[in-house]
Amino acid sequence: MNPPRLKSLPAANKVFVNRDGPLRVFEQAAFAIPADNSRLLTFYGIGGQGKTALCRELMHRTCTDPSYQFLRRAELDLHGRPKTDPDLLLVWIRNGFADAGVALPCFDLALAIAWEATRSEQPSPKLTKAWLGKAKEVVGEGAAGGSKVALENLGDAVAEIPGVGFLVKKISGWVIDKGHAAYLHHTREALQELYRDGDLRKPHEISELLPWILAQDLNHYLAGHPDERFVLFVDEYERVFDEGSAGAILRENPFDRHLRTLVREANGLLAVFFSRERLPWEDDPDWAPALEGSQHLLGGLADKDADEFLRAIPIDDSDLRKAIIEGARETTAVDAPIYPLMLDLQVEHWRTLEVARKPIEPATFNVAATDFTSRRREIVARVLRDYGQPLQSTLRRLACARRFDRAAFEHIVKTYHTGLPLDAFDTIDDLSFLTKASDGYLSMHGIISDAIRQMLDVDTRIATLQVLFEHYNDRATVSSPLEVTDATIAVLFEAADVKMRLAPREYIDWLGPIVRPVYEAARYSDAATLWRQAVVTAEISFGLDSTETATSLNNLGFLLQKQSDLTSARRCYESALQIREQKLGPFHLDTAESLNNFGHILQEMGDLVAAEPYYLRALEIVEKIQGNNHEHTASCVNNLGLLFLARGDLVAAKPHFMRALAINEKVFGPDHSHTALALNNLGGLLLELRDLSPARLYFERAFSICKNTLGVDHPHTAFCLHNIGGVLLEQGEFFASRQYFERALAINLKMLGPDHHLTASSFNGIGLTLHSLGNLAEARIHYERALAIREKVLGADHLDTASSLYNLGDLLAESDRSSAKVYLEAALAICEKVLGPDHARTRMFRAKLRSLDPT
Numbered sequence: 001m002n003p004p005r006l007k008s009l010p011a012a013n014k015v016f017v018n019r020d021g022p023l024r025v026f027e028q029a030a031f032a033i034p035a036d037n038s039r040l041l042t043f044y045g046i047g048g049q050g051k052t053a054l055c056r057e058l059m060h061r062t063c064t065d066p067s068y069q070f071l072r073r074a075e076l077d078l079h080g081r082p083k084t085d086p087d088l089l090l091v092w093i094r095n096g097f098a099d100a101g102v103a104l105p106c107f108d109l110a111l112a113i114a115w116e117a118t119r120s121e122q123p124s125p126k127l128t129k130a131w132l133g134k135a136k137e138v139v140g141e142g143a144a145g146g147s148k149v150a151l152e153n154l155g156d157a158v159a160e161i162p163g164v165g166f167l168v169k170k171i172s173g174w175v176i177d178k179g180h181a182a183y184l185h186h187t188r189e190a191l192q193e194l195y196r197d198g199d200l201r202k203p204h205e206i207s208e209l210l211p212w213i214l215a216q217d218l219n220h221y222l223a224g225h226p227d228e229r230f231v232l233f234v235d236e237y238e239r240v241f242d243e244g245s246a247g248a249i250l251r252e253n254p255f256d257r258h259l260r261t262l263v264r265e266a267n268g269l270l271a272v273f274f275s276r277e278r279l280p281w282e283d284d285p286d287w288a289p290a291l292e293g294s295q296h297l298l299g300g301l302a303d304k305d306a307d308e309f310l311r312a313i314p315i316d317d318s319d320l321r322k323a324i325i326e327g328a329r330e331t332t333a334v335d336a337p338i339y340p341l342m343l344d345l346q347v348e349h350w351r352t353l354e355v356a357r358k359p360i361e362p363a364t365f366n367v368a369a370t371d372f373t374s375r376r377r378e379i380v381a382r383v384l385r386d387y388g389q390p391l392q393s394t395l396r397r398l399a400c401a402r403r404f405d406r407a408a409f410e411h412i413v414k415t416y417h418t419g420l421p422l423d424a425f426d427t428i429d430d431l432s433f434l435t436k437a438s439d440g441y442l443s444m445h446g447i448i449s450d451a452i453r454q455m456l457d458v459d460t461r462i463a464t465l466q467v468l469f470e471h472y473n474d475r476a477t478v479s480s481p482l483e484v485t486d487a488t489i490a491v492l493f494e495a496a497d498v499k500m501r502l503a504p505r506e507y508i509d510w511l512g513p514i515v516r517p518v519y520e521a522a523r524y525s526d527a528a529t530l531w532r533q534a535v536v537t538a539e540i541s542f543g544l545d546s547t548e549t550a551t552s553l554n555n556l557g558f559l560l561q562k563q564s565d566l567t568s569a570r571r572c573y574e575s576a577l578q579i580r581e582q583k584l585g586p587f588h589l590d591t592a593e594s595l596n597n598f599g600h601i602l603q604e605m606g607d608l609v610a611a612e613p614y615y616l617r618a619l620e621i622v623e624k625i626q627g628n629n630h631e632h633t634a635s636c637v638n639n640l641g642l643l644f645l646a647r648g649d650l651v652a653a654k655p656h657f658m659r660a661l662a663i664n665e666k667v668f669g670p671d672h673s674h675t676a677l678a679l680n681n682l683g684g685l686l687l688e689l690r691d692l693s694p695a696r697l698y699f700e701r702a703f704s705i706c707k708n709t710l711g712v713d714h715p716h717t718a719f720c721l722h723n724i725g726g727v728l729l730e731q732g733e734f735f736a737s738r739q740y741f742e743r744a745l746a747i748n749l750k751m752l753g754p755d756h757h758l759t760a761s762s763f764n765g766i767g768l769t770l771h772s773l774g775n776l777a778e779a780r781i782h783y784e785r786a787l788a789i790r791e792k793v794l795g796a797d798h799l800d801t802a803s804s805l806y807n808l809g810d811l812l813a814e815s816d817r818s819s820a821k822v823y824l825e826a827a828l829a830i831c832e833k834v835l836g837p838d839h840a841r842t843r844m845f846r847a848k849l850r851s852l853d854p855t
Contacts, residue, residue, distance in 0.1 A: 215265035300337025323362030399452035481521035592621035718747035741765035760789035802830035
């Protein structure tokens with residue numbers, strides 16, 4: 001049995017104890033914030049030093065200490081928050097400053113425009129003390145925060161603001177209170193930046209402007225309150241880079257870029273970061289001067305701080321407190337700082353003795369080792385001995401895991417016969433160095449687990465890692481994408497962590513097969529995270545130009561392409577191809593794979609001319625090495641068919657699609673998802689040829705296969721639904737067509753998100769049906785959403801973008817010829833550039849444009 005434990009004791013690394021040094025540093029910075037610029041401050045250090053506690057204390061003091069009344073403060077706590085959506089980052093910061101009484105009308109307005117254009121199906125982010133809101137969300141309440149006020153349609157209000165009337169058509173359904181409308185009317189010059197040459201900027205351009213606009217709101221407030229300043233506390237900022245890393249190839253981080261822009265553009269702002277590492281902005285020459293002398297290592301506690309902490313427990317014996325403190329020093333030097341986590345462990349030891357009613361002598365807490373690592377290990381070993389052999393033995397093994405759940409805990413107990421009751425899992429999170437996550441997994445503080453692992457001999461450590469890996473690997477292995485769940489993903493990440501530590505040079509070969517069902521289940525983001533880790537592992541283990549690195553980059557590129565991050569995908573593919581051609585030669589199968597993928601990304605990005613030679617080279621290699629009836633041959637043939645289809649060369653496309661279908665049926669069978677893809681493509685060709693009945697049969701067969709093999713919520717299933725909707729549209733069955741498009745949209749929004757080209761296709765399809773039904777206002781909204789996504793994801797010169805421009809021009813041809821002409825001219829310019837002046841689509845667009853002005 002475990003000894004009884006005292007509950008609810010504080011932890012020195014989790015609660016704040018007075019630290020004069022950091023407090024003085026912050027005070028000096030806070031009282032020297034310039035009025036015309038921003039200032040940076042970083043407190044960094046390894047885990048267990050109390051960085052979060054310091055952040056909380058500084059936030060508390062700036063709220064309660066009268067000397068800090070001039071500060072308007074906001075806190076950005078990144079614990080457990082996603083670090084992939086830069087707009088949400090700004091929303092969190094905005095809400096903090098709004099709570100502090102800062103008005104942010106321009107940001108709210110710009111955010112509404114961008115959100116309405118690209119994410120309208122998603123719930124609007126919650127804005128505290130908002131300046132405007134969705135009518136349905138604030139009915140009967142003021143958009144300013146809950147009091148009963150007179151509301152009016154936002155469009156009517158902003159129409160009175162010079163230069164902002166065009167917003168009426170962009171954010172209908174939003175409301176603002178009349179007092180706020182008047183305030184906007186008299187102030188916000190920054191709103192003019194939402195325009196270029198008299199027209200509202202594109203939604204993705206407005207998104208890039210959001211941090212600048214938020215800074216302008218802060219600057220406007222500061223101009224009216226010149227004696228005040230801003231402070232932004234940012235905790236755990238290192239997690240932004242942990243989650244965004246992808247080796248040497250991919251370094252751009254939109255989340256970080258947004259924050260840099262805000263800090264650079266805001267006046268009177270002190271940004272205080274709390275992080276494991278120094279803020280990497282110092283590597284940028286533009287930021288290095290601002291960070292010089294502003295990055296402070298957060299070391300251990302001073303004697304009086306540690307003593308204050310122990311008194312509060314309370315530990316009343318002064319000699320005992322002194323002995324505990326001496327044992328928690330980082331070294332044996334009399335003036336060495338006290339390490340907070342070591343102090344926690346000393347207190348763990350004390351409370352175990354206290355509960356057991358054993359004699360407690362100061363000598364019990366002496367630490368003989370002289371260096372920090374050895375002292376930490378000595379204290380950890382002492383604390384483990386307090387727990388008794390069963391728990392001690394179990395913890396030693398579990399320290400080898402990054403995280404463990406109940407099943408892993410029970411597996412370790414049973415495998416090593418530790419003697420610990422299996423229900424102990426429900427109570428061991430009471431240990432101060434164990435933390436339970438929302439998914440039920442427990443994690444040990446990194447410093448403690450490091451110390452415990454160092455106590456294990458090499459054979460024991462490797463054997464334990466192997467046991468953990470086999471356990472996690474078995475649970476993560478599934479035979480079908482339909483079996484993939486959140487639990488599968490969670491345990492796969494643990495298996496990956498153990499594999500990288502156990503055998504990093506085997507990691508790439510292991511990851512390929514086990515992660516396949518994950519991306520086949522359309523869990524592209526999860527799979528991409530694992531391949532990002534693989535890129536880093538390969539670069540370290542094999543080198544930047546190794547074939548293993550190329551494989552990892554190629555697979556990461558595939559997953560980024562699936563997520564419509566085409567620019568990043570192209571960089572990955574291009575680097576992989578370069579490595580493979582150099583290392584393996586121009587006629588290797590891996591080289592062929594890279595050629596095929598690079599051609600595909602070029603085609604998807606709209607470069608139909610450049611893509612063809614890559615496809616042809618890939619096909620030549622696979623036919624020569626693997627023959628005419630291999631799945632890789634089918635992939636190359638299929639992509640060539642897609643290229644010809646995109647060019648409008650239907651005669652050339654058909655034999656390629658027929659051949660790809662025949663190969664897939666032979667290799668995979670008639671009911672495989674690869675066969676369904678070939679059926680879809682052949683159906684798409686027949687749809688272009690207006691051979692509608694056979695096209696529908698192909699689409700419906702593909703839908704049945706995808707639904708059964710991939711599930712009803714898979715993007716491939718949505719693609720089938722979209723295609724059936726396209727046939728019904730051509731057959732004049734507009735209501736039925738709309739239902740299929742809407743089903744596809746719901747799946748794409750759920751699985752791919754609002755910024756994906758397939759989501760844009762669904763919006764466009766719904767727009768076409770609404771247009772056909774005569775609902776022009778709603779059709780325009782859907783066309784504009786499709787256009788916004790396509791411009792952002794595919795670019796301004798893509799054929800899909802041209803299609804959206806054409807649809808808008810066609811819609812407006814009768815009601816607003818001037819606007820219709822602008823859209824049609826833009827669409828025609830793209831077609832002439834991509835397809836040439838004599839292509840059928842180019843001629844159709846030109847004819848439509850001429851019809852507006854027949855004279």
